[in-house]
Amino acid sequence: MRKLLILLLFVLLCAPCSFSQEVPNGNIKSIQLRPLAENQFSAIVPLGTVLELSFDDLDADQKEYYYKVEHMTHDWKPSKILSNQYIDGFQSNIILDVNNAFNTYQNYTHYSIKVPNINTIITKSGNYVLSVLNDIDEVVLTRRFVLYENTAVVGVATSRSRNTKAYNTEQTVQFSVNYPTLRINNPDQEVHVSVIQNQNWNTAINGLKPQFFRKNQLIYRYINKSNFKGGNQFxxxxxxxxxxxxxxxxxxxxxxxxxxxxxxxxxxxxxxxxxxxxxxxxxxxxxxxxxxxxxxxxxxxxxxxxxxxxxxxxxxxxxxxxxxxxxxxxxxxxxxxxxxxxxxxxxxxxxxxxxxxxxxxxxxxxxYGDVLGDFSITENEYTVIVYFRQIGGLYDRVIGVGNSYFTGER
Missing domain, CATH: 2.60.40 (Immunoglobulin-like)
Known part of the structure; x- marks a missing residue:
């Protein structure tokens, strides 16, 4: 009996965490995680906003899929808070909205789930990973989303790069964070920001520190560190x-x-x-x-x-x-x-x-510029996310988000 308990303990300790085990599956297509409003593409939304995850399975056999919601740190590592500290209800549940394709040459089954829902109410702001798992707990897809508070006002401005060497190819993002009701004692340690171009997390700029401090205001006016390649129109x-x-x-x-x-x-x-x-x-x-x-x-x-x-x-x-x-x-x-x-x-x-x-x-x-080129007049969308965790705090809040649409100075 003792040997059996030791063996079970070994298996549990060696089992990989589900959030990191995404199983490649070429049959999963058309993954979308978006607000319910028409023509809204960003999964960075105010706390309480309903997002819909939808996808197709080309196997068309109506598998049992489950969703799972996990809170993350500002740098997308698993948060240390327990699920009952950020979810009222169930962290994981079965996906019930399942429909087969109709009158198509390619057979598929369409799945969708809305989060939050009556069974999963999210109570904290922050970074989240929404995973879909099969009936043997393998992760078949993951998508990031961000829920934010309107505690801080984030002003964002974009322009052609002020660096003469990059004036024709790069764009500069500068921003300020105004927090009239918060007490931030050590901005370098308590505040983190992410700057994202066109909802592409792969090119996000992180780790920027505020350059100037005013009463209840942080200012970021970098010339090079917050530069993005302009790319070309898609x-x-x-x-x-x-x-x-x-x-x-x-x-x-x-x-x-x-x-x-x-x-x-x-x-x-x-x-x-x-x-x-x-x-x-x-x-x-x-x-x-x-x-x-x-x-x-x-x-x-x-x-x-x-x-x-x-x-x-x-x-x-x-x-x-x-x-x-x-x-x-x-x-x-x-x-x-x-x-x-x-x-x-x-x-x-x-x-x-x-x-x-x-x-x-x-x-x-x-x-992204080797084929189509990089131009500082390309139209792009920029999003700035501001995270805050007080010294000794348990998790990274998202206290504000700012957006800017660079319309192409000529």
Whole structure:
């Protein structure tokens, strides 16, 4: 009996934490975590706001999936507070809103859950990870979201870089934090900030310290440390009509599913800024061939074609909010020596999509400007998140959030 207890204890101690065990699953598609309001894409919202997580499983077999909500620190490590300290109700529960696709060539099951809900009421501001687990507790997907208080007012201003070397390629974010009702004794230790461009956490700037102090105000006026590459306007396509050519789709084939071929994009040695309205890398699921976008929008095999000489010692990827701006094997492009083109194809649900091309070198350094270029006049969205934890405090509050839309100074 003693040996059995020791063995069980060993298994429990060695078992990996669920939040870090995301199981790659190519059948999970069209993941969205957004407010209920139409055309709202950010999962950084006031405490109490309802967010909806939705996704499709192409296995189409109505699996039992569970969601789990976990509080995190400002730097996205597991918080030390217990779940009953930030949730009134259940931290984890089954996803009940499950529907099969209707009248589509690609079979799938659509899942959705709203958080908070009657069973899971979140009581604290902060960083959160929302995970979806299968029936054997494997994590199949995770998404970040942030709930904030309106305790501080965050003023954000953006401009072209003031550094002459980066004046044409980078943008500067400067901001102030006004906290009339808080007592902050040591801002360097108690306050942390994150600056995010276009809802892409992969390029977030962290670790900035306030440069100037006034009564109940912190000022951040960095010239270089808060600079972002400007990038270029996102490319886009719209296949709400999956059977016919449409915006930037030049060829359609009917196979096991519809195949949509995008117009080739030519990489130039000296790219230029090209203005076209975009939604900063986001996507919208929609079809005009059915009444319900969730279950009647079909999937198409999208073919991307980049005309370019081989970019030596770098891999090329297609990225956007549709894959959380991640560089994965599925969206990695292959190079065709004969045609001097990079190609990639993968399934996407009908809708309007923004996307761009990213490169990664042998050291793992990612660039979003190698193909389309970086320009300081590109339109971008910036978000500043302010965290506060008093000395001896238990968790990182989010006391305020500020936004700025850089509209492109010319």
């Amino acid at each position: 490319l886009n396509f719209d296949n709400k009509i999956i059977r016919n050519k449409s915006m930037n789709i030049v060829k359609v084939e009917r196979k096991e599913v519809y195949h949509n071929y995008l117009a080739p994009f030519e990489k130039k040695d000296n790219p230029s800024y090209s203005y076209n309205p975009d939604i900063n890398g986001q996507f919208v699921i929609r079809t005009i061939e059915g009444a319900d976008n969730n279950t009647e929008a079909d999937y198409a095999m999208m073919h991307f074609n980049l005309m370019s000489e081989k970019i030596h010692q770098k891999d090329v990827y297609v990225v956007g909010a549709f894959n959380n701006f991640e560089l994965t094997p599925e969206n990695k492009m292959s190079f065709d020596v004969q045609s001097n083109t990079y190609n990639a194809n993968f399934l996407l649900k009908q809708g309007f999509y923004n996307y761009t091309y990213a490169t990664k070198d042998n050291n793992g350094t990612v660039s």
